[in-house]
Amino acid sequence: MSQFKVSEKGFYGKFGGAFIPEMLYPNVEELRTQYLSIIAELSFQEEYMYLLEQYVGRPTPLYFAKRLSEKYNTKIYLKREDLCHTGAHKVNNTIGQIILAKRLGKTRIIAETGAGQHGVATATVCALMGLKCIVYMGEIDIERQAPNVARMKMLGAEVRPATSGSKTLKDATNEAIRDWINNPTDTFYIIGSVVGPHPYPDMVAKFQSIISKEIKSQLQTQEGTEYPNYVIACVGGGSNAAGAFYEFLDDEQVGLIAVEAAGHGVDSGESAATSVLGKIGIIHGSRTLLMQTEDGQITEPYSISAGLDYPGVGPLHAHLNDIGRAEFIAITDEDAMKSGLEISKLEGIIPAIETAHAFAVLDKKQFKSTDIVVINLSGRGDKDLNTYINYFNF
Amino acid sequence: MNRINQKLQENKKLLSIYFTAGYPNLNDTVSIIHELEKSGVDMIEIGLPFSDPLADGPTIQESSTQAIENGMTTKLLFKQLADIRKTVQIPLIIMGYFNPMMQFGVEKFCQKCNEIGIDGLIIPDLPLEEYLSEYQSIFEKYNLKNVFLITPQTSNERIAEIDSVSDSFIYMVSTAAVTGSQSGFGNEQMHYFERISNLNLKNPQVIGFGINNNETFKQATLHQKGAIIGSAFIKFIANNPIDKIGEFVKNIR
Numbered sequence: 001m002s003q004f005k006v007s008e009k010g011f012y013g014k015f016g017g018a019f020i021p022e023m024l025y026p027n028v029e030e031l032r033t034q035y036l037s038i039i040a041e042l043s044f045q046e047e048y049m050y051l052l053e054q055y056v057g058r059p060t061p062l063y064f065a066k067r068l069s070e071k072y073n074t075k076i077y078l079k080r081e082d083l084c085h086t087g088a089h090k091v092n093n094t095i096g097q098i099i100l101a102k103r104l105g106k107t108r109i110i111a112e113t114g115a116g117q118h119g120v121a122t123a124t125v126c127a128l129m130g131l132k133c134i135v136y137m138g139e140i141d142i143e144r145q146a147p148n149v150a151r152m153k154m155l156g157a158e159v160r161p162a163t164s165g166s167k168t169l170k171d172a173t174n175e176a177i178r179d180w181i182n183n184p185t186d187t188f189y190i191i192g193s194v195v196g197p198h199p200y201p202d203m204v205a206k207f208q209s210i211i212s213k214e215i216k217s218q219l220q221t222q223e224g225t226e227y228p229n230y231v232i233a234c235v236g237g238g239s240n241a242a243g244a245f246y247e248f249l250d251d252e253q254v255g256l257i258a259v260e261a262a263g264h265g266v267d268s269g270e271s272a273a274t275s276v277l278g279k280i281g282i283i284h285g286s287r288t289l290l291m292q293t294e295d296g297q298i299t300e301p302y303s304i305s306a307g308l309d310y311p312g313v314g315p316l317h318a319h320l321n322d323i324g325r326a327e328f329i330a331i332t333d334e335d336a337m338k339s340g341l342e343i344s345k346l347e348g349i350i351p352a353i354e355t356a357h358a359f360a361v362l363d364k365k366q367f368k369s370t371d372i373v374v375i376n377l378s379g380r381g382d383k384d385l386n387t388y389i390n391y392f393n394f
Numbered sequence: 395m396n397r398i399n400q401k402l403q404e405n406k407k408l409l410s411i412y413f414t415a416g417y418p419n420l421n422d423t424v425s426i427i428h429e430l431e432k433s434g435v436d437m438i439e440i441g442l443p444f445s446d447p448l449a450d451g452p453t454i455q456e457s458s459t460q461a462i463e464n465g466m467t468t469k470l471l472f473k474q475l476a477d478i479r480k481t482v483q484i485p486l487i488i489m490g491y492f493n494p495m496m497q498f499g500v501e502k503f504c505q506k507c508n509e510i511g512i513d514g515l516i517i518p519d520l521p522l523e524e525y526l527s528e529y530q531s532i533f534e535k536y537n538l539k540n541v542f543l544i545t546p547q548t549s550n551e552r553i554a555e556i557d558s559v560s561d562s563f564i565y566m567v568s569t570a571a572v573t574g575s576q577s578g579f580g581n582e583q584m585h586y587f588e589r590i591s592n593l594n595l596k597n598p599q600v601i602g603f604g605i606n607n608n609e610t611f612k613q614a615t616l617h618q619k620g621a622i623i624g625s626a627f628i629k630f631i632a633n634n635p636i637d638k639i640g641e642f643v644k645n646i647r
Contacts, residue, residue, distance in 0.1 A: 020448075020521060
């Protein structure tokens with residue numbers, strides 16, 4: 001068995017597990033005992049793949065970025081998750097979880113969201129399936145992400161403000177968990193990243209693994225090999241990175257680079273670089289690296305990108321970092337914004353600011369001219385236009 | 395014998411009160427405990443505040459946030475409680491989430507509790523399986539009773555497992571809800587209380603969540619050994635001086 005796949009008890013090395021209150025035990029246990037067999041059903045796979053192809057628009061292209069490659073003197077391919085319906089990779093996971101929810105007989109869907117991308121992806125599939133949808137979102141995030149709030153409402157979802165704590169993503173997650181405690185029988189919680197209690201990190205990674213499956217076959221067609229030298233992806237909770245790395249975890253010749261948000265700088269006190277600043281602890285039901293005070297209180301991270309602004313990281317990534325399987329690099333707001341502008345001008349693609357962090361690695365790390373480097377272009381930048389406009393004074 | 399087990403043998407219905415340490419004021423901890431004991435409360439749950447208390451509703455979360463802002467820490471709580479056994483006889487339980495205990499060091503935490511005279515721990519996010527595989531021996535070494543929760547959704551099989559592992563009381567969550575989120579018990583809950591009572595578990599049960607007055611206390615203790623009040627007491631203490639605690643307790647019994 002691969003040392004990178006989750007153990008039966010839900011651990012990746014020393015990280016993971018299900019540290020949940022007893023009130024959640026029946027829900028999580030129902031999911032844990034059934035998710036693998038339901039996902040393996042032929043009819044599940046047929047429905048999932050049909051929707052990914054005909055609704056989401058998969059496979060997404062693996063595009064050889066000629067001008068970018070020339071500039072950095074290496075072969076750069078972009079995995080175009082930005083072309084997915086709703087504008088990011090998030091929908092790969094929500095499609096999978098909504099089919100699962102239906103098969104478990106659930107009628108009410110809840111989700112948490114930070115910037116609103118996962119909320120929109122959840123509201124979208126709920127509309128598709130005709131299920132009631134409630135999205136928890138921090139009160140502060142509701143103010144700064146108004147367009148996504150409007151999108152969710154248009155899609156028929158109810159957006160409930162999280163008014164506790166710091167009123168951002170971690171509090172929205174707390175509120176969603178509380179909702180699940182209060183509604184233990186009819187409700188399914190669609191978590192948006194590879195975080196939370198087992199089996200969520202594994203389940204979400206499996207639904208996102210379509211990204212690396214496609215990279216393998218597309219690279220075979222274009223380069224005559226399934227294996228790039230490097231795969232680069234940004235990490236908040238870590239779902240797009242988990243998907244882009246998944247099929248390569250056991251292939252040690254493929255270098256994995258996880259890019260975290262350094263915010264104003266790792267030592268500035270305003271950062272979200274969990275692999276550097278985090279210590280092992282428990283957040284949202286998972287034992288993983290998290291940013292916290294000496295006394296074990298969870299602290300508020302900072303990044304210009306709302307999608308990387310999470311005080312923890314998925315337990316798979318904590319493990320990859322711990323054993324050195326993935327290299328973790330932290331990129332500041334400034335470098336990410338600069339890269340976002342560069343990709344826009346060089347390739348005609350405006351990336352999400354989360355994704356722009358992954359591109360900034362090209363300036364930090366030297367690649368060989370013969371290297372094949374795949375960057376997971378996890379989302380498009382439409383949602384970030386206001387931030388770009390304010391930052392560059394367009 | 396552990397003070398909790400002794401107390402459970404008394405021929406009366408037990409009233410247990412939860413409060414958040416460091417709230418409303420940082421140094422209220424010891425005076426609140428004194429006043430609760432003086433008022434005839436049977437057990438006290440001292441809440442170690444946590445930034446992200448998943449199983450709690452807004453009242454306890456807000457009191458926790460305030461307590462942390464006031465400067466409450468694990469170390470300080472232990473310091474405040476250092477001499478508590480010189481004056482207080484009733485069982486004292488620390489209730490908190492697992493992360494602050496992990497950061498303090500689980501063994502060191504248990505050792506400190508033992509030195510002070512804490513009798514048990516309630517840790518909502520430390521599940522049975524993790525407790526058994528990693529921590530049971532440590533808790534037992536320091537004579538700390540670990541109190542597990544059950545809910546209306548907990549299967550009989552799991553209740554039996556929890557009962558076999560427990561050695562004090564079982565914390566019965568009254569309703570599928572976070573703390574402080576309801577008023578009054580209906581037929582459904584009364585049936586659940588009776589159903590659990592009829593299981594004839596070896597551990598007595600104490601009901602928490604949703605008890606806030608004499609009526610709900612009586613309902614909760616009709617079939618069970620005792621009841622725990624948390625959010626209602628936090629609300630009281632937010633608006634009343636500590637020396638009025640006796641009135642709150644009198645209205646419950």
